[in-house]
Amino acid sequence: MLFRIVPALLLLTSASAQDAARLDKIVEPYVTDHKFMGSILVARGDQILLSKGYGSANLEWDVPNTPSTRFRLGSVTKQFTAASILLLAERGKLKIEDPVKAHMPDAPAAWDKITIFHLLTHTSGIPNFTSFPEYPKMEPFAATPAEVAAHFRDKPLDFQPGEKWSYSNSGYLLLGYLIEKITGGTYETFVRENIFAPLGMKDTGLDSNSAVMAHRAAGYTPSPKGIVNAGFIHMSIRHAAGAMYSTTEDLLKWEQGLFGGRILTATSLARMTTPFKSNYAFGVGVETKDGHKVIQHGGGIEGFNTQLAYWPEDRLTVVVLANLNGSAPGEIAGKLAAAVHSR
Numbered sequence: 001m002l003f004r005i006v007p008a009l010l011l012l013t014s015a016s017a018q019d020a021a022r023l024d025k026i027v028e029p030y031v032t033d034h035k036f037m038g039s040i041l042v043a044r045g046d047q048i049l050l051s052k053g054y055g056s057a058n059l060e061w062d063v064p065n066t067p068s069t070r071f072r073l074g075s076v077t078k079q080f081t082a083a084s085i086l087l088l089a090e091r092g093k094l095k096i097e098d099p100v101k102a103h104m105p106d107a108p109a110a111w112d113k114i115t116i117f118h119l120l121t122h123t124s125g126i127p128n129f130t131s132f133p134e135y136p137k138m139e140p141f142a143a144t145p146a147e148v149a150a151h152f153r154d155k156p157l158d159f160q161p162g163e164k165w166s167y168s169n170s171g172y173l174l175l176g177y178l179i180e181k182i183t184g185g186t187y188e189t190f191v192r193e194n195i196f197a198p199l200g201m202k203d204t205g206l207d208s209n210s211a212v213m214a215h216r217a218a219g220y221t222p223s224p225k226g227i228v229n230a231g232f233i234h235m236s237i238r239h240a241a242g243a244m245y246s247t248t249e250d251l252l253k254w255e256q257g258l259f260g261g262r263i264l265t266a267t268s269l270a271r272m273t274t275p276f277k278s279n280y281a282f283g284v285g286v287e288t289k290d291g292h293k294v295i296q297h298g299g300g301i302e303g304f305n306t307q308l309a310y311w312p313e314d315r316l317t318v319v320v321l322a323n324l325n326g327s328a329p330g331e332i333a334g335k336l337a338a339a340v341h342s343r
Contacts, residue, residue, distance in 0.1 A: 019343075023050040026335045030328045031055060034227070038217075038322035038329070039065050041248035042336050045315040046256075049340065051248065057217040057323065059227065070216045070245045071321040072207055072235075074299025076308050077244040079272075080191050081175050082120055082283030083258065086268040087194055093182050096120070096271070103178050108153050114161045116178070119171035120283065121276040125157035128168040139233045145177035145187075148237060165277035169241040172283075176240020187240050199257040204246040207235040216245065217323040219303015230303025230325065242301055248319040255310050255317045289334075292341060298330050307333040316340055 023042055030036035037055025041048065053065035088094050094103065100114045101107045107114075111126070118124035129135060129152045138151065152170050159166070176187040183190055188206040196204050203215070209232075219230040235243045246254075257263050264272065272282040273295055279287040284297050296309035307320045307329040318336050320329040 020050050020052075023336055023339060024052065026339060027052075027054060027332055030332060034222075035324075035326055036322055036328040036332065037065060037220075037324050038071065038320065039067055039069050039248045040321075040332065040336070041067065041252055041317070041319040042340065043252055043317045044340065048252075050336070055324075057215070059218070059220065065217065065323070066215075067249050068203065068215055068247055069321075069323075070203055070213065070247055071306065071323055072217075072219065072299075072301050072304040073244045073246055073306050073308075073321075074238075074242045074301035074304060075169075076246075076251075076297050076299040076306050077238070077240065077242045078172050079258075079283035079297055079308075080195060080244065080254075081172055081179070081187075081240040082272055083195065083263055084179055084187075084190055085116065085120065085175055086264055086272055086282070088179065088182060090265060090268055094178070100174065100178070103181055104174075110157055111153075116175070117276075118161045119175050121165070121280055122167050122171060123162050123165055123277055124168065124171050125159045125161050125163070125166070126168055126170045126174070127152055127155050127158050128166070128170055129173070130169045139231075139237055142234050142236045144236070145173055145180070145239050148173055148239070149177065165280060169238070172241035173239050179240065191244075195254075195257075195263060199253045199262065201246070201250040201253050204244065204250045204254075206239075206243050207245045209234055213245075215247075217304075219301075219323050219325075221303055221325040227324065233302045238301065242299060246321075248321055251308055251319045251321075252317055255308070259310060259312060259315070290338065290341070292337075294337070296333075300325070305329045309333050309337065311337060311341075314341075 031054050039053045042050040051067045057063045057065045057069045096117050098116050100111055114124045179187050220227050221230045275281045275286045279285050284295050286295050292311050294311050299306040305322045309318045318333045320333045322329050
C-alpha cells in the first residue's frame with residue numbers, strides 16, 4: 001500500500017487526543033485519495049495540536065514520513081532570504097532603498113532604477129528565469145548565481161520598476177548573490193550562522209544533490225500511470241529563491257523565533273510583513289482571510305510542494321510539507337487553520 005498514516009512521533013504538549021483526531025480527520029481524505037503524503041504540524045503558541053507523518057518518505061523502500069523527515073521547501077526559502085537582507089540592513093551593510101547597482105556595479109543599464117526593495121517585493125520587472133523556454137535545459141546542471149543571472153541580465157524588463165507585481169525567482173536569486181557579495185561568504189554560510197544556528201534549526205539547510213543526507217524524503221509527482229519519481233533538478237539553480245530543505249519541527253522554531261523577536265528587530269519584522277503590491281511583502285504574502293490576518297508562503301519544486309502559514313493574532317502556526325506534487329498542502333493548511341479558529 002503506497003500511502004499509510006504514520007503515528008505521530010513527537011508530542012511536545014498535552015494537547016488533547018480529541019483535538020489531534022479532529023485535525024487528522026481533515027488530512028485523511030487527501031491521503032486516501034493519493035493526493036498527499038508528507039508531514040504536518042499545527043501549533044498554537046507553544047502548544048502542538050498535531051505533529052504527524054503521512055505516507056512514505058521513500059516509496060521504493062516503504063520508509064515512512066515522520067515529523068523529522070527533511071523536505072525540499074521550494075519558495076518557502078524566500079522568507080529566509082528576505083530576513084537575511086533585513087539583518088544586513090540592521091548591521092549597516094546595505095539599505096533596502098539601495099539601487100542594485102550600488103552593490104553590483106556591472107549590472108546592466110536597464111537595472112539602473114531597480115532597488116533591493118523591488119527585488120524583495122517582486123516589483124523589479126526583471127523577467128522570471130524559471131519561466132523561460134530554455135529553463136528545462138538549465139535545470140540539470142550546476143550553476144553559480146552569476147551564471148544563472150547571465151540568462152536574464154540582458155533581457156528587457158517586463159515593466160518599469162515598482163509599476164507592477166510579477167513573481168520572479170530572478171529577483172530572489174539576485175538577493176542571494178548580493179548577500180554573498182556583501183558578506184564575502186556563501187549564502188548558505190550566512191543563513192546557517194545567523195538564522196539556523198541561533199534558533200537550533202539543526203535539520204535545515206541548502207539541499208545538495210551529492211551529499212548523503214539522513215532522513216531526506218524522495219520527491220514524487222502524479223502521472224497518468226500513477227505516482228512516479230520526480231524529474232531531476234540541480235539545487236544550485238534555485239539558490240536563495242528555493243533551494244532549502246527543512247522539517248516541520250524546524251519550521252516551527254523559525255516561526256517562533258521570527259515572530260518572537262529572536263531574529264529581527266520589531267521595526268524590521270514590521271517592514272518584512274507589510275505588503276506592497278498584490279498582498280506581497282518581503283518573502284511572504286500577507287492578507288486577511290475570514291477575519292484573521294495570515295502571513296504565509298507556499299513552495300513548489302520537482303517532487304515537493306509546501307505551505308508555511310502563521311496567524312499572528314493567536315500565534316497559530318501551520319506547516320504542511322509534501323513529497324508529492326500537487327495543490328494539497330495549501331488546501332490542507334487552510335482547512336486546518338479554519339478548524340482551529342472554529343473552536
